[in-house]
Amino acid sequence: MAPKEKRLMLLTKFVTENCVLPELGSRNKADVLKELTHVLFERRNLKGVGPALDQIMARETTESTGIGHGIAVPHARVSGLKNLCCAVARSKEGLDFLAVDRNPVHIIFLICYPPTQQTTYLNFIATVSKLLRDEAHLQAMLDAESGEDMFSVLTELSEGLMEPEAEYAKKLEENPGFGTMQDAHADLMLLARLQLCQEMYETARTGKRAIKQRIENIRMLITPRLLKHYDRVMASRAPALVPVEGDTCQGCFMKLPSQYAQIVRQDTDHIHTCKNCSRFIYMV
Ligand SMILES: [Zn+2]
Numbered sequence: 001m002a003p004k005e006k007r008l009m010l011l012t013k014f015v016t017e018n019c020v021l022p023e024l025g026s027r028n029k030a031d032v033l034k035e036l037t038h039v040l041f042e043r044r045n046l047k048g049v050g051p052a053l054d055q056i057m058a059r060e061t062t063e064s065t066g067i068g069h070g071i072a073v074p075h076a077r078v079s080g081l082k083n084l085c086c087a088v089a090r091s092k093e094g095l096d097f098l099a100v101d102r103n104p105v106h107i108i109f110l111i112c113y114p115p116t117q118q119t120t121y122l123n124f125i126a127t128v129s130k131l132l133r134d135e136a137h138l139q140a141m142l143d144a145e146s147g148e149d150m151f152s153v154l155t156e157l158s159e160g161l162m163e164p165e166a167e168y169a170k171k172l173e174e175n176p177g178f179g180t181m182q183d184a185h186a187d188l189m190l191l192a193r194l195q196l197c198q199e200m201y202e203t204a205r206t207g208k209r210a211i212k213q214r215i216e217n218i219r220m221l222i223t224p225r226l227l228k229h230y231d232r233v234m235a236s237r238a239p240a241l242v243p244v245e246g247d248t249c250q251g252c253f254m255k256l257p258s259q260y261a262q263i264v265r266q267d268t269d270h271i272h273t274c275k276n277c278s279r280f281i282y283m284v
Pocket of ligand 1: 251
């Protein structure tokens, strides 16, 4: 079976503008958590601030929610809430949160969610982490001039992340035109090498710099349009390039329509994508 895929979501669906603080008043972790929890409960008119705060504090003492890259995601499961809700706060100077990477925390997403919305919560966290792992995105949040501005940056960024990969796959299908057979073949090989290097990079303990350089070199050789699609798919549902075995896409485990499988098998002039999951596919 296909592994469950995390869905990216529009973060600002769960945040209201009045719950975005451009600069925290408090300077230490405990005070920050208190300040932010109160902001969320008061401004969203929610009940149960006491138990929520207890839970947030307790969780933080067992394990820091500083997930690295300047982000922290303190959270509590609160019965009686209707929907997941989140307050966002910024500290330009950075806070000591005992984050996993020991770096100071600049943006905090304080999340409260009802017990029935565990999945929504996991998807929310996945989106936050994906979005702000990109240094340019984090910088945009740090550069925003006001809470209002931070809210629009967050909206824009998460909208950009969600732009459906399927649309790109469709464009590729309609207008493949990647030149000669040799080019398609070369691109496919390059994509495979790129993916391999990226996997190596993720797991490598040493030599990361050299792998990164190789990744950059390979990227320069790939047709930009393909690269763009590759990056989009990688960001939401790696791997981006998968084999087809017995007409079944090994990314989403859906069977290709037999007519399409036939085309993929015969038309080696073009690079093909799975119509279901939009990953690049090749026949084995
Ligand atoms: Zn697929």
